[in-house]
Amino acid sequence: MSDKRTADAIIVGGGVHGAAAAYYLKKAGVKDVVLFEKEYLSSGGSGRSAAGLRQHFGTEVNCRLAKYNLECFPTLEEELGGEHKLEFAQWGYLWVAYSQESMTQLEKNVKLQQSLDIPSETLSPQEMKRRWSYLNVDGMIGAAFCGKDGHINPHALTMAYGRAAEKLGAKVLTYSPVDKLLASGNKITGVVAKGEEWSAPRVLLTAGPWSTPLAATIGLDLPVTAERHNLLVTEPIEPFNCPMTLCLDDGAYFKQVPNGSFFFGRDDQDEPKTMESGNSAKFLEGVTKSVLQRIPFLKGVRIVHQWSGPYDVTPDHQAIIDWTPVEGLWTNCGWSGHGLQFGPSGGRLAKEMFFGEKTFVDIHNFRLSRFAEGDLFPEPAFI
Amino acid sequence: MKENDVVVCRCEEITLEEIRSWIDKGYKHFDELKRILRVGMGPCQGRGCRDIILRELSRATGEPISALDPGTIRPPVKPIKAGLCAYGEEVASK
Missing domain, CATH: 3.30.9.10 (D-Amino Acid Oxidase, subunit A, domain 2)
Incomplete structure (x- = not known):
């Protein structure tokens, strides 16, 4: 990848969802993928979580995604290169x-x-x-x-995704906070990070609670x-x-x-x-x-x-995985405390959405407009 | 004994060689090494290893030690028994 500050996809936030998205996008052949993280990978909510892996949910979509996560974890350390030990236990x-x-x-x-x-x-x-x-x-x-x-080491999981993405050619920029998103008309055009403009037609917001102030920089309101x-x-x-x-x-x-x-x-x-x-x-x-x-x-x-x-x-303790009203900007945030374990499914969904594929699980319930529509779908099993 | 065999973190038995190899892989902050190797997370809470690791990071990055982030110090600073935290009294044994 050259030094030019453009990308096919920019990912904002180096928690597990951002790092996993970078990996699955690169694995699927996206050429220029750039991930921005304000500190080190896993430094936000991901690495600080209790890192539980569970299939106990009370909504069907979470159960289906959780089941998929548990199918991935046993072989994930090897798939991601083995450098970081994931300490997976059931x-x-x-x-x-x-x-x-x-x-x-x-x-x-x-x-x-x-x-x-x-x-x-x-x-x-x-x-x-x-x-x-x-x-x-x-x-x-x-x-x-x-x-x-069971359990997984949340730092190792996030860093392993980041390292695997890098090995496939992603640019993973740590200690590189994004100052603001950039939009023209109703289209995302890129981000400003450390005072430098980066352009991309698609930007994925995976910055956990930091997603809200970042979205606000282009006038988008996220209930996170x-x-x-x-x-x-x-x-x-x-x-x-x-x-x-x-x-x-x-x-x-x-x-x-x-x-x-x-x-x-x-x-x-x-x-x-x-x-x-x-x-x-x-x-x-x-x-x-x-x-x-x-x-x-x-x-x-x-x-x-x-x-x-x-x-x-979020108000219903469910994630927001959706394209936003700003063309080219999509989110995977708002997991309300159970997000770490959804790295594998969240990364896969981000990849499928990027390519406009049918997602492997129906994620209609995670849409952003549910809040305006008053169509919340509360997850009863949250802690 | 070779320099690289020196145990930097006795809590987690991490050698100087391991510290150096992870710094070489691009992890150039104390917080990152802490998350990867658990250095500074054990019973000594970094008392034994922090200065040595910061010196290695300083050597690798060219930054003075005073400019490096030494990570966050967390309560209770020195390990104390759970029973003491809960009931305010020492318990004799497990």
């Missing part, structure tokens, strides 16, 4: 209900998943205790579980807002394949990851609505209290550090 994903209302929703979700050949099941507290004797099941009414769900979430990691202990366990009473969750460390997280609606990933002072006490109540024997495990990162939230 230790399962457990959704725990503490109220009949939650349990009814979980049963409904599982029924949908089973109709799509996703191997999920509902469990009684007795069965949970039998499988995971270390869990305190007091107050639990039941759970949904899928043993094929930032929400800060916190996580912590413990010292590694002998792995015993503790599944991702999510408690639907207060949104607390924990899981062991392949190196033996535990992640703890907890929902907190009082967290600032910000893209800034600072430290929350009250997080540590609240999350440990809540998690130790479910898995008491971890009380002696040491907490190593906490961190935070932004969700890109």
